[in-house]
Amino acid sequence: MAGLLPCATVAVLLLAILPSPSTAGDPDLLQDICVADLTSAVKVNGFSCKAAVTxxxxxxxxxxxxxxxxxxxxxxxxxxxxxxxxxxxxxxxxxxxxxxxxxxxxxxxxxxxxxxxxxxxxxxxxxxxxxxxxxxxxxxxxxxxxxxxxxxxxxxxxxxxxxxxxxxxxxxxxxxxTQSLATTLFAASPEVPNAVLTKALQVGTKEVEKIKSRLAPKKS
Incomplete structure (x- = not known):
């Protein structure tokens, strides 16, 4: 049908307008500044803006x-x-x-x-x-x-x-x-089950428990 673009051309155009994974990062800002209101209970992808800025x-x-x-x-x-x-x-x-x-x-x-x-x-x-x-x-x-x-x-x-x-x-x-591998695996809350860690790391339960005890958050 006249006026229709070939499939290959359409595919190239789509790829051109899609965001590149290599440039992915935080979203672009939509205003000059948006100083974070760290006390706000509003949950957004980032922080809500506060009114009084210094x-x-x-x-x-x-x-x-x-x-x-x-x-x-x-x-x-x-x-x-x-x-x-x-x-x-x-x-x-x-x-x-x-x-x-x-x-x-x-x-x-x-x-x-x-x-x-x-x-x-x-x-x-x-x-x-x-x-x-x-x-x-x-x-x-x-x-x-x-x-x-x-x-x-x-x-x-x-x-x-x-x-x-x-x-x-x-x-x-x-x-x-920041996700530290050791802390993520051995100090998560609730704990990662020992059965998961022993099989994944090919070690015994005693070794897993020993590492968990060393990385557990210190109680005040």
Missing amino acids: EDDFYFKGLAAAGNTSNTYGSVVTGANVEKVPGLNTLGVSMSRIDYAPGGLNPPHTHPRATEMVFVLQGTLDVGFITTGNKLYTKTISAGDVFVFPRGLVHFQRNSGESPAAVISAFNSQLPG
């Missing part, structure tokens, strides 16, 4: 000083996301500072909503990520270097030097989310 909603000085790395892993993450900087709401970006004691580890984890780029402030780190095909990409990076962890892929950083290390991380999400 310069301090766009300000945060928490990344200036090193964090306390006196913990099990010897590392600490200080986030500068929408929960700390309400002005980031709808802007699709955030940052973090990560500090590492000598030998400190930021254990294997994922960011389901963002790609991460780290810039090394000081020290030397062994970093890496694992693809869904179980291919490990790893590199040793030092002060001034940059490394990228693709969105959603398991990754880690370890201080391989004898002095403290630190990085600044940038994300293409106002709240990238």
